[in-house]
Structure formats: structure tokens, C-alpha cells
Amino acid sequence: MACAPAVPSPSTVAADASASNGGTSPPSASPVPTQSTFTSEIYGYSVAVPAGWSSIAATARWDGISGVKSDSPEVDRWTSSGTAAAWGSAAPYTKDLKSYTTKTIADTAKYHGDTCTRPPETQGVITVGGERGTLISWNCGILINVAVTVHHGIGYTFGFRDPAVAAATDPTDRAIFVGALGSVRFPG
Numbered sequence: 001m002a003c004a005p006a007v008p009s010p011s012t013v014a015a016d017a018s019a020s021n022g023g024t025s026p027p028s029a030s031p032v033p034t035q036s037t038f039t040s041e042i043y044g045y046s047v048a049v050p051a052g053w054s055s056i057a058a059t060a061r062w063d064g065i066s067g068v069k070s071d072s073p074e075v076d077r078w079t080s081s082g083t084a085a086a087w088g089s090a091a092p093y094t095k096d097l098k099s100y101t102t103k104t105i106a107d108t109a110k111y112h113g114d115t116c117t118r119p120p121e122t123q124g125v126i127t128v129g130g131e132r133g134t135l136i137s138w139n140c141g142i143l144i145n146v147a148v149t150v151h152h153g154i155g156y157t158f159g160f161r162d163p164a165v166a167a168a169t170d171p172t173d174r175a176i177f178v179g180a181l182g183s184v185r186f187p188g
Helices: 010-020 097-112 171-183
Strands: 036-039 046-049 054-056 076-079 085-092 122-128 131-139 143-151 154-162
Touching (some): 085 171, 097 143, 097 154, 122 143, 143 171, 154 171
Antiparallel strands (some): 076 085, 143 154
């Protein structure tokens, strides 16, 4: 034991900190929420969920044909403590990304055309879990962003909505969504 370095006890550390900052107590550490990883039991992908957000797993498999909303049983959902929410789903798809993008825009017009404009306000290239994807943005009276990609014969759709933003894009929401999309890991 004589060769072991001296390790100060917690009370010694607190006393030393108090002495070095003029006699006040050391600052207490507040718990900081950390992001968690959500793995979809139905679709097999995983995604880093932002700190402080909650996850709700899909309870049914999407057929790739019917219309879904951000709170449909066929989507995995992530909700913030504020107004923003995100979702993900997947279904077999044998065509390419361009075709899946066109299908997604047409489906949005078909199922949500009463509130979402056609064509979308913006459309551009994005990376989803290392795969080339398309980011589509609508102002549906609220911010709606959808990212799509095709990986090994599966079409993946990830969405982000924020009812507090009446625009197609918002830098804060985009940063959250793009960060999550970059963390996606696909099965196999």
C-alpha cells in the first residue's frame, strides 16, 4: 500500500475547492440530458434521438402504399418537450431514389394536399445514414421536412414537423433533423 498514490477523499476535494474559490461551496453539477439511440423493432434501423426527446415505437408495419401521418401506428416517433416531432418508416421499394422521391411528393399531395402545397418549396440532396437521399420541405401551415432514401431494396422515410414554425425551413429544426439523419444506421 505504501507505493499507491494518495487519492484525496471526497471531503478533502470539497474542502480544497471551497478554499480555492473564496470559501464558497463547489458548484454542483446538474444532470445534462444526453441523446439516446432508438432501434426500430419493425424496420431495423437505428437513430440517435436528440437529448430530452421521447421515443414511441411503431406498432404496425407500413405497406408502402397507404397514407401515414406523423402519429400513425406505422411510424416510429420521437417527440420533443416543445412542439417539434420526428418520425420514421420503411417499406420494400425496388426502384431508385429519384422514383422514391417522386412517389413521396405525389403521396404527400394525395394524402395531405388539403394543407401541403405541391410542389414542395425546396428539394435537395442530403445524406441519410451514409446513403444519398433527398430532403423535401413544405410549408403546410407548419414546417414539414421529409427525407427519403433507398437502401438494399427498402424505401426509408424520415419526417420532421414543427407546428411552431409556419415556414418550409428553419435553421434550428434543420440542424436537429440533419443531425439525426446522419446518425441513422441501416440493418444489414
